[in-house]
Every structure is written in structure tokens, then in C-alpha cells.
Amino acid sequence: MRSTVAVMLSTSLLMGGQVGVVAAKTQDSKQSEVANIATSLIGKDYEYKAKGPKQFGSAELATYAYKQVGISIGSTISSLYKTGTKVSEKSVTPGDLVFFASSGSGSPTFMGIYIGSDQFVYSSKGEDEVVVKTYSEYSDKFVGARRVIESNSSENKPSKPEKPASTVADQVIKNGEKYMGTNYKYGSSSSTTKTFDCSSFTQRVFKEAGITLPRDSRQQSTVGKSVSKSNLQKGDLIFMKASVNSTSDRITHVAIYAGDGKILHTYGSPGVTYSKYDGTNWEKRTVKIKRVI
Structure with missing residues (x-):
């Protein structure tokens, strides 16, 4: 009472x-x-x-x-x-x-x-x-x-370094590439680089570029600035639902836009890999895009 x-x-x-x-x-x-x-x-x-x-x-x-x-x-x-x-x-x-x-x-x-x-x-x-x-x-x-929310900003932005966005994006992609082929493991610890799940991978490679992200994909989708598919830039985070036919927009996957119609992410047996994005099911599953750089 x-x-x-x-x-x-x-x-x-x-x-x-x-x-x-x-x-x-x-x-x-x-x-x-x-x-x-x-x-x-x-x-x-x-x-x-x-x-x-x-x-x-x-x-x-x-x-x-x-x-x-x-x-x-x-x-x-x-x-x-x-x-x-x-x-x-x-x-x-x-x-x-x-x-x-x-x-x-x-x-x-x-x-x-x-x-x-x-x-x-x-x-x-x-x-x-x-x-x-x-x-x-x-x-x-x-x-x-x-x-959770940074001060003096109309957006919920993660901490980030004062460098040109393109330079930081290139660094993020470079960070991710060194883990190519690393095994996927759902719920992988954020403290290890021996395995990743989709959000521990994005958290790790952005952290190495000086940007702090939350741990899981749904939390990561709450930070940064929303952008449209037509305005995609290298380094943007792309959030996806479970399947193309899913009636729920619940976020189950996150990937990094790598430019040239490709994404850098990790899933299933490939582990960390590049995938084609434009015109694929990855694109059709997209529910949100955030720019944190």
C-alpha cells in the first residue's frame, strides 16, 4: 500500500x-x-x-x-x-x-x-x-x-570516438574481418573471441573501434539514429526478424552493413562471414536499421 x-x-x-x-x-x-x-x-x-x-x-x-x-x-x-x-x-x-x-x-x-x-x-x-x-x-x-541514454542528445547514442564516420566504419569492418570463420555459438560470452553470437560479434568489433554497444540485439536496436534502407551506409547496424513470413517484428538477428550490398555477421555453420544483402531474405527480414557511427 x-x-x-x-x-x-x-x-x-x-x-x-x-x-x-x-x-x-x-x-x-x-x-x-x-x-x-x-x-x-x-x-x-x-x-x-x-x-x-x-x-x-x-x-x-x-x-x-x-x-x-x-x-x-x-x-x-x-x-x-x-x-x-x-x-x-x-x-x-x-x-x-x-x-x-x-x-x-x-x-x-x-x-x-x-x-x-x-x-x-x-x-x-x-x-x-x-x-x-x-x-x-x-x-x-x-x-x-x-x-542508457547519453546526455544532451535528442537521440539515444552510444559512446563513440571523435573520428570521421567513414574512418570508424572502415575500422569496424576491418575488426570484423579478422574474425572471419570464427564459430557461431548462441549466447556466447561477450568476454570471449573464440565464439560469437550475432550481437556479441557486433558488440566486440564496435568496441574495438571505440564504440560501446549494449549486449543483445534488441538492446542494440534502441541506440543510435534510425535510417532507411535507401540511406544505408557502411557500418550501419541492420536488425532482422526471425523469418520473411514471421508476423512478429521481434528482433532475432543483427548484422553490419559492409557496403556494396553486403553484410558482415555471424550465424549457423558459416560463423563470421560476409553475405549478400540486396534482394535476399536478409533484406526482406529487416525491421530496423540504426546508425551508431
Whole structure:
């Protein structure tokens, strides 16, 4: 049930109080909106793995808040702890995901959303509801923070180097080519180069070019700028559904456009390989194209 304190906090926000004020001038509007959504959920009931809108698990609170602004992220603490861009404890801004461990070290055991003014919101098992806490008072339990949306941008852009786009794209392709023939393995660890699945491959070769991408293909499809097939450029990420005849646009595969009507990716028995794109089933399966360079 909604506590009296939570009602007071929510009322304070609506009336322009100082609790959880979002610094909209310095933060992407979507990230600011996430912080506001998180604040509006204060007092909702805690329920293990509940996805909302009336009850929430720890990670599911963040998943729900970002979904409301059109961004799909993971639904577990471990996956969210790897998403987006790492930020320091003192550099968090409203909308950032903050992670804590009861022991103060190791893997996070609970998480929340920073809302500004030294406050964060999280769904607490112990208090059986979504609560607001003083961020600095949890410093001894802090283990990390992640930024899903980059600041001062109308787009959700991954971190990237200040180099000409064509130079970076060429480097991405070159990075991928050195892994030609490497075996495909579904769910391959992002820490290995002995095997890849489609998204660990794109994450790896972009990382080697200085660009940080989320781990899986659906998360990767939320970053960067959307472009059309007619505007494809080398280095663009192409996201595909399961088959040409699939009625669902659920993303199941990601490839890198390599120019000249070809894609660089990994799947099945070929492993890392080039494939023809123009006029093929790969093209017909395409549901989204993103430019992150």
C-alpha cells in the first residue's frame, strides 16, 4: 500500500518541491522523463519479478520506466548492470541506473533509478513497496551505475570516438574481418573471441573501434539514429526478424552493413562471414536499421 511518506513525496514533486527534481536542462528529455516516471511509482507494491504497473520487482521497475519512453532494456539486474555506458558514482544524472550490493562489493543485489537531488527510487523487498532513498547514504553499498541514454542528445547514442564516420566504419569492418570463420555459438560470452553470437560479434568489433554497444540485439536496436534502407551506409547496424513470413517484428538477428550490398555477421555453420544483402531474405527480414557511427 502507498505509505504516507510516499504520498507526501509525490505531492512535493507535483508542487515543485525539491525532492527528486529533475535537471532537465542538462539531461536528455527521455532520460529526464524516465526519472519522472520512476518518481510517480513511489508507493507501488513490491512483488518479486512483477512487471507493473501496480507491482514491481527490483529490475522490472527500471524496465517498465524505460519502456514508457519507448526504450527496451533488460529485465534482470545482471543484464542491466552491463547495459548502456558505465558512469562513476559522483557523475550520475537523473534517469541513470544505480546498483548496490548488501555487502558493498561484488555483483549487485538491488538497483534503482537516480532521480536527482541526491535521491534514487527503487522497489524494496524489505519495505514491500517502491521507495525513495538518499543516494549518498548508500555509498557504502554502491557497486556501479549505468547510463542508457547519453546526455544532451535528442537521440539515444552510444559512446563513440571523435573520428570521421567513414574512418570508424572502415575500422569496424576491418575488426570484423579478422574474425572471419570464427564459430557461431548462441549466447556466447561477450568476454570471449573464440565464439560469437550475432550481437556479441557486433558488440566486440564496435568496441574495438571505440564504440560501446549494449549486449543483445534488441538492446542494440534502441541506440543510435534510425535510417532507411535507401540511406544505408557502411557500418550501419541492420536488425532482422526471425523469418520473411514471421508476423512478429521481434528482433532475432543483427548484422553490419559492409557496403556494396553486403553484410558482415555471424550465424549457423558459416560463423563470421560476409553475405549478400540486396534482394535476399536478409533484406526482406529487416525491421530496423540504426546508425551508431
